[in-house]
Each structure stands twice: as C-alpha cells, then as structure tokens.
Amino acid sequence: MHFFTLLGGVLLAVTQAFAQSIPFVIDGPLESVSAKDASFNTGGSVTVAGMAITIPANLLVQFPAAFVPYKAFAADYAANAGSYAGWEVSVEGNYVNGVPIAGTFFISQLIGGAGAGVVESVNIDGTMKIANGGPTLRINTPGGVYAKAYTNRPFLTVDEENPSIASFSGFPMCIPRSANDPDCPSTNRAANGDRVYTPKDTSVMAPFIPGDYVTWAGIKNGPEILVYGIVAENVQPLTTADNGDPVYVRVEDVIIAINDATTNTEFGTTRFTGYLSDSTASISVYRLDVDPCTGEETEVQIAAGTLKAGDVRNKFDIRFRDLTTKTLGAREYRIKASKGQKTVAKGIEAGQYVAPISEVIWPEVNVPGSVWPENAFQLFGHLKDGFVFDNKQWGQLNPWPGLNAPTPAKICTGDELNNVPAPGPNGALPVADAGTNILAQQFGSITTLTGANTNAALTDAQVTFAWTGPVGITITGADKAQASFLNPWGTTAVTRTFTLKICLVSDATKCSTDTVDVVTDKTQETIKITSYQFVNKNGGTITVTAESNNVLPANPNGANLQLTFGTTTAAMVQAGPNSGVYTFSRSGVGKQPASISVKSRHNPTAVTATALLRRGLRSIRFMRN
The missing domain is CATH 2.60.40.10 (Immunoglobulins)
Incomplete structure (x- = not known):
C-alpha cells in the first residue's frame, strides 16, 4: 500500500500527459490546510507530503469515529495548528487535467495507530491504567455514554450510538462514574470471574475491571491516550434474543470492492466481518442510501449470512463480488441481526451497527501497459448526489474529482427541510x-x-x-x-x-x-449465487449466499433454494421474512468442491458457481471504524 502511495505522488504525476483523469492516493504528513471561503460547505486546499491537493466543496473530513465539515476542520487547524503537528492523512482522488482533486479525506494522529494491554486499574474519572508501565486511557465520550463526560476534543469522539466501547461479543462496556453507577453496575460482571458469561441485566453495560485484556485506538493527549475505540478481547458476555435479550453486533471490517465496468480490469471481493452476542442470530447487510434533499435514509439490502459453522466466537464473515453489475456505494452501511433489535441503556440501538467503510478495493488492471481507470466516485451516492448534514443540504462534490461531473439524481429546491413548504405559484396545480x-x-x-x-x-x-x-x-x-x-x-x-x-x-x-x-x-423465479467461499478449517467449511427475486417465505410458495455440492443436496436458510436472500454454511465437508449449484422450487434450471479466490489487490483505506 505504501509503495502504491509513492507511485500516486510521483509516477502518476509524470504520466498525466497520457490521460486527462488518473487516480491517486496519498498517505503522508499534513503540512497545511486552508478554506476557500466562509460558506458552511466550503472546500479549500491541503498540502500532504509536499503535494497541494484541491478539496472540493461539500466534502466531509473523516476522523476515526466522526465526520466533520471541512470548514470546521480548517478553522480548528488555523486556531490550533500545533496540535496537528505530525498528523497523518490519507487522501484519494484523481488528477483531472493535471490538477489533483480529492474525493475522500481521512485524518488521524497516526493512521492505524492502536495499542493493547492488560487493565491494571479503573478510575471513576473516566480513565483506566494499563499494566506493566502502560499508558493511561481516557474514553472521549462527550455525552457521558461510556464514562464520565469529556468534551475537549470533539472531532475525536467515540461513537455514542453504536457500541464502539465494547467486549469481544459487541456487548457495550463502560467505566463507572461513581462507586455505585446504575448505568455501569459491577453486577454485570460475573461474580465468579468468568469472562464468557450471561450478564445479570443484558440491557445495561458491563464495567471494565483489572485483568481485562483490551485493544484500543486513540491519540496521545498530554500524558494520556484519548481513545475513541476499545475492545475487551478476553470478555464475551452472551445474550439470548429468544429470552427477550438484545443482540449486540460488533463490526470489524466493512470492505467494499468496486466494479466500475471498466475494461482490462478485475474486481475484488466485498467483505463484512464481525461478531454477535447471540449464537442463534443471523445477519443482513444494508447500504444506506440518503435522499440529498430531505436526509431520509433508505435501506437497500445487499447481502445476508449466518455465523461461521462451529465458531464459538459467533463470527460472521460475509463475502461476495459484483461480477455483472456496477457497485453502488454509500457513506455508511447498517449491519442487522435477525432478532434482538431494541433500544437499551444510554440510547444505544442493539441488534444493529451502522458503520462507515473501512477499506475500498478499486478495480485492478490485468493487462500490462494499460492506463489505470480513474477512481469512480460517481458510484457513491453521497458524493454524486449530495446529502443532508447538520440540517443543511450539501450538494455534489465541486469541483468534481473526475473528468466528467455526473448528473445528480435529484435537484433540491431548498424547501425540503422546512416544516411548512412554500406554496406554489398562484393557480399551479399538480399533474x-x-x-x-x-x-x-x-x-x-x-x-x-x-x-x-x-x-x-x-x-x-x-x-x-x-x-x-x-x-x-x-x-x-x-x-x-x-x-x-x-x-x-x-x-x-x-x-x-x-x-x-x-x-x-x-x-x-x-x-x-x-x-x-x-x-x-x-412463475419461474430468477436466482443468482452472490457468494461462495471455502476454507480449510474444521474439516473443510463451505459458505454460500444466493438470492431469488421471489421473496415470499420459503414455505409454502417461496423460492426454497436448494444447494448441491458433490453428492450432497441441502436446503438453504432464508435470511428473514420477505427476503430473497438464502444462506448455507457447513463444516466437515472435506475437500473444496470444484463447483456448486443452486436450484429453486419453481425454476428447474440450476445456477452454478466456482469458489471465489482471494488475491492481492490495490487497497485504499479512506474510512476507518
């Protein structure tokens, strides 16, 4: 990845004469920041590793756990430039007629910066000490969701709507604010010291205690590490939705592989990885499309899956490739459990996790000597059409980071966010x-x-x-x-x-x-196989996801998909009511089948697929969770 970064900064600049729009990605130190004007959605310019990059209007800066308007970031940089000394940024974009224009912008004190250690002590002031000479961690939770409130660094906060301070299973964790904190009770840890257990109250967080092995992400803030993400790796509180418990979701990776329909390229594998607190739940994945004028979200299901067979970690690992259609991306994705969705203490929505993209895999040229296609930002709705943020309408990136600006799907009038829309012209009637x-x-x-x-x-x-x-x-x-x-x-x-x-x-x-x-x-439904994976674990494990346009319940009139591999035919599991997605996972199958086939109840023609192979691809990280 870093080698490619050097190419983006040097060699691509040399080859710009051969194309009007070519891709780049720059990872490096932030050297300067300026805003173009005082408008709320202004762009400007940044210098990264000696390279001046145009920041278009309507671009949000991605901090590790927050999106921030570029105007606010530029103002904070102007007032506190010293606090950003040595910070790293990752900018991806395109050289458009020789001008580097950003499409996304990620910043952190240290990209990929993280740590691990054993908790030595926990303090009611919102900190905990790591043993063996380790640092003091402070949770940056301005709303006081996970610990005593801390408000000094608003761009580097935890996610207070999704459990970003959590156990291995996704169960939310906390630092008590007092000796008897009802929102962080000591009774929610096992009295006998067990670390895999069922909490007394599954709707309330569990406290960190000495001996917890934690991993964290954060920045150095004076003598402390100000953290925006913690996982207690050796703590696994479990819940049972069938008993009325919430199900917690922890998301580890949201990797989006792009099919932009360019020629002489091959496409990677999209992947959603994480863990559940309930071993009986399954997972559905939704792209969150946002109306650029009203801000209304629309869930578009793109995948579904079950937990890995025989995995006591309750891990899901959903993979698929867009082989025949262009990939459509979004700023965020919602990963939902099939049950246990409810609002719990501190307003956290259990049963789901809304996550930004952690990595994008762009198409890889597979014909030597070919020119790399431009980064296809038009495939991301929030960049192409705009979005609503801070109750304001943000438009398409301008200037557009590509050769030809796409046509927005919708043009806003400015009235959509008003409670009472302006009346139409006198005499104007709807048609x-x-x-x-x-x-x-x-x-x-x-x-x-x-x-x-x-x-x-x-x-x-x-x-x-x-x-x-x-x-x-x-x-x-x-x-x-x-x-x-x-x-x-x-x-x-x-x-x-x-x-x-x-x-x-x-x-x-x-x-x-x-x-x-x-x-x-x-009457004959259309079916397709969206994912086929095989791993040499647990005697050979096969995992398949398929879709049908018949979304009725499998019985009596749904697609009721059947999977065949080798001499085995088995029923696939429907992801949920009125879902055309079916999944299958089984271990102990032996060697990898050369191919599989899926047939539906009403269509005698089976579809087949061979295994998706993993390979190295050009990877660009522009959003981390």
Whole structure:
C-alpha cells in the first residue's frame, strides 16, 4: 500500500500527459490546510507530503469515529495548528487535467495507530491504567455514554450510538462514574470471574475491571491516550434474543470492492466481518442510501449470512463480488441481526451497527501497459448526489474529482427541510403521472411503482403523494412518489390497477390522479449465487449466499433454494421474512468442491458457481471504524 502511495505522488504525476483523469492516493504528513471561503460547505486546499491537493466543496473530513465539515476542520487547524503537528492523512482522488482533486479525506494522529494491554486499574474519572508501565486511557465520550463526560476534543469522539466501547461479543462496556453507577453496575460482571458469561441485566453495560485484556485506538493527549475505540478481547458476555435479550453486533471490517465496468480490469471481493452476542442470530447487510434533499435514509439490502459453522466466537464473515453489475456505494452501511433489535441503556440501538467503510478495493488492471481507470466516485451516492448534514443540504462534490461531473439524481429546491413548504405559484396545480404499465412481473417478487408530479412549477415538497391499490395488497411507501408492493403467489396471470393521487399541500382539495396497470404472470423465479467461499478449517467449511427475486417465505410458495455440492443436496436458510436472500454454511465437508449449484422450487434450471479466490489487490483505506 505504501509503495502504491509513492507511485500516486510521483509516477502518476509524470504520466498525466497520457490521460486527462488518473487516480491517486496519498498517505503522508499534513503540512497545511486552508478554506476557500466562509460558506458552511466550503472546500479549500491541503498540502500532504509536499503535494497541494484541491478539496472540493461539500466534502466531509473523516476522523476515526466522526465526520466533520471541512470548514470546521480548517478553522480548528488555523486556531490550533500545533496540535496537528505530525498528523497523518490519507487522501484519494484523481488528477483531472493535471490538477489533483480529492474525493475522500481521512485524518488521524497516526493512521492505524492502536495499542493493547492488560487493565491494571479503573478510575471513576473516566480513565483506566494499563499494566506493566502502560499508558493511561481516557474514553472521549462527550455525552457521558461510556464514562464520565469529556468534551475537549470533539472531532475525536467515540461513537455514542453504536457500541464502539465494547467486549469481544459487541456487548457495550463502560467505566463507572461513581462507586455505585446504575448505568455501569459491577453486577454485570460475573461474580465468579468468568469472562464468557450471561450478564445479570443484558440491557445495561458491563464495567471494565483489572485483568481485562483490551485493544484500543486513540491519540496521545498530554500524558494520556484519548481513545475513541476499545475492545475487551478476553470478555464475551452472551445474550439470548429468544429470552427477550438484545443482540449486540460488533463490526470489524466493512470492505467494499468496486466494479466500475471498466475494461482490462478485475474486481475484488466485498467483505463484512464481525461478531454477535447471540449464537442463534443471523445477519443482513444494508447500504444506506440518503435522499440529498430531505436526509431520509433508505435501506437497500445487499447481502445476508449466518455465523461461521462451529465458531464459538459467533463470527460472521460475509463475502461476495459484483461480477455483472456496477457497485453502488454509500457513506455508511447498517449491519442487522435477525432478532434482538431494541433500544437499551444510554440510547444505544442493539441488534444493529451502522458503520462507515473501512477499506475500498478499486478495480485492478490485468493487462500490462494499460492506463489505470480513474477512481469512480460517481458510484457513491453521497458524493454524486449530495446529502443532508447538520440540517443543511450539501450538494455534489465541486469541483468534481473526475473528468466528467455526473448528473445528480435529484435537484433540491431548498424547501425540503422546512416544516411548512412554500406554496406554489398562484393557480399551479399538480399533474399526476403513475408511469407506464408494468409487464411480466414475477409472482412473489417486489414491484416498484414510480410516479411523479409533472408540473414543473411545483416541487415535491409542495405536494403530497398517495398510492392506493386492490384490496389485500399492502403498499410500502404509499405516501411517496416511489412505492412498492409484494406480488402474492399465483399461477394464473393477473392484472392489478394502482392509483396515484397528488394534492397540493396548501390546498388538499386541489388534486390530480393517474393509474398504472401491473401484469404479474411469471412463475419461474430468477436466482443468482452472490457468494461462495471455502476454507480449510474444521474439516473443510463451505459458505454460500444466493438470492431469488421471489421473496415470499420459503414455505409454502417461496423460492426454497436448494444447494448441491458433490453428492450432497441441502436446503438453504432464508435470511428473514420477505427476503430473497438464502444462506448455507457447513463444516466437515472435506475437500473444496470444484463447483456448486443452486436450484429453486419453481425454476428447474440450476445456477452454478466456482469458489471465489482471494488475491492481492490495490487497497485504499479512506474510512476507518
């Protein structure tokens, strides 16, 4: 990785004459920071290892556990430049007509800086001492979630919504604020000293105690280490969702491999790795797409999986490659347990973990002499379309870190964040368009309804949407322009009519309607294998994930996928209700099968795959958790 960094800083600068946009990544010391203007979303310029890099407007700086507006970072640097002496940054971007423009920006006192040791003592002031001459650790928790509140370094805080101070299993840990802290009770550690145990109250944190072996990430802050992440590696509190307990999730890696559809390249493997506090739960992974105008999040499921067979650590390791479609990325991903989702003490949401990307693997050129394709930032929605942050609308990166700026998916009017949208022009009325008729739909699949108000004089914030349909059909997102519904199972073609009604917010009697017909007539679902992994452990372990567009429960009318490898045929496990994702994991299978096949209940044609092989790829870290 560091060798490639040198290439990005030197050799690529020389070869810019051969291409108008070529990629770079720079890891090095921060030397200067300046802002372009006083606007909230301003960009500017930074110098890293002697290289001046343009920071576009609308870019957020990624600290280890927080996103910070570039304006705020530049102001803090101007006021406290000495406190950033020796800090390291990682910037990735493209040389655009010879000008290096950043697409992402990560900063830390020491990239990858971490430590490990045994706790010697724990103090109610929010610190704990590491044995054998080790440092004093202080948890930087401004809201006082994990320890006594500390507010002096707001850019370097822990994650107070996800358990970033945790045990090996993800169970949240704490430093007591008093001798009898009800939010960090000593009774939540095993009285007999066991380190694998069930806490007395699974909705409240467990305290660190002497003897815990911890790993940490943080910065040197005077005589202390100010930490934003700790894992008690030898402590594994367990929970049981079937008994009403929450399930805790700890995420170790979010590695996104990009397929940008360029030629002469090969693509890596996306990976989500972590641990659960409940051995009976499974995992689903969602990309968090954000509406750039309202900030509303939409979960898009991209993967699912089970815990590794026979692994007492309750580890999940989900891997897949986007081989036929372009990868779409997001700033953050939500990893959900199949059960045990609830809000627990200090407002932590159990049963899920929202994590930024920890590593991006860009396509690797596999034809010697070919020019490396530019980093495809347009595949990340928050960079291409914008986002909402601090209750403000942030647009596309500008200047765009690529040869041609993409067209944003949506243009904001500025009214979307107001509680009361501005009225439309006098006399302006909505015109509903429910879209063209939708044909050849699959029984058991989800159909998307896409409507619009076609009167350009009115924005979406000035109208309301209401979808209605046949009796017995539940419409998801019925109050939005885009909605969806689940096609019930059947064997005879059926046509269903859906109505879109659009009204003025300022006058609910002024409305327009339109209809769209949906024809459902397909019974043979489409299936694909998204991941096939084999490891030489536990007598040979095979792990497979497959998807079907039939999302009905496996029985009686779902896809009910069956996996065949060698002479073995076995049922795969559906990831959850109304999910087309199925998983399978088994150890003791012997040698790696040359191929596998998956068949569904309603489609006699099986799909096959060979094992995904691990290999070295160009890796770029731009977000760490």
